[in-house]
Amino acid sequence: MPHNVPISNFLSSALASKHPPDVSTIMSRTCKRFGFLHATLYVMSRGRDGGTNNLFTTYSPEWVKYYFENDYSRLDPIMRRSLHSILPVNWCSVKPKTLAERRIVGESLEHGVGSTGLTAVQRLPSGGISVLTFTSDEQPQHWNRRVKEIAADTVYAACILTDSLRIGNECSALPQPLTSRECEVLQWAARGKSAWETGRILGISRRTVEFHIGNCCEKLNTVSKTQAISKALTQRVISL
Known part of the structure; x- marks a missing residue:
């Protein structure tokens, strides 16, 4: 190339x-x-x-x-x-x-x-x-x-x-903070859980988990779950 x-x-x-x-x-x-x-x-x-x-x-x-x-x-x-x-x-x-x-x-x-x-x-x-x-x-x-x-x-x-x-100003605080549920969903995703597994843990549907992940990506200004996890970890929005 x-x-x-x-x-x-x-x-x-x-x-x-x-x-x-x-x-x-x-x-x-x-x-x-x-x-x-x-x-x-x-x-x-x-x-x-x-x-x-x-x-x-x-x-x-x-x-x-x-x-x-x-x-x-x-x-x-x-x-x-x-x-x-x-x-x-x-x-x-x-x-x-x-x-x-x-x-x-x-x-x-x-x-x-x-x-x-x-x-x-x-x-x-x-x-x-x-x-x-x-x-x-x-x-x-x-x-x-x-x-x-x-x-x-x-x-x-x-x-x-x-x-x-x-x-x-990307190094500033998040313009839209994640909700407690969004943080929970993203944190389980960071631990390697699938949407289905996270749903079972939190007592919600897989579709609801995916909805929250989508919100996380939008708020964190990322295009994928992987990028959202990486950004949330480095900005200490979630922890492991």
Whole structure:
């Protein structure tokens, strides 16, 4: 598949449209357009009242939950290298050294994260950071050639996406809070329960569960249940 259009141009065009999609949707569309396995934007901002973390990803909710529950961001060799690098980090250049690092890499492969990737960290004026990652299952020799083509543009893409959050205020509180029932339904979905199973647990019909999931997606400005779960977890709307 040809990738002659820079990633940054693709993102700029999407965000400049009359009705721009939310960042989670853009992540999915970027993967489809450029043939990436996954795309993730993780923003850790700081402010007077502390800080907020926002995650927009195509990773599975199971991996996101497992990663943060085990505090892997502190041990992840890719994150550690990226936080100390000005340039984007090609995953092929990072060799796990400790048992913990090898375990993280192995478990990420089991969860379908991808064997190769590129991570770019942007330092924010507030003192926080944003981390943009694209992953792939391409062979290292092919991926290394591609990294040479997209590395600089990935840094610019991170700037565009992070700035869109500031302008669009996506990092603020939810404009429409979820009801207690919507939180219950989404929380059971995050634990891997189907609509039918959730209905049995809560004493409601499968159709009612699906109705609540639809409301959650609308309120969270996402296009799928998976994205809604990811956003609700990172904004601490629900917990596991």
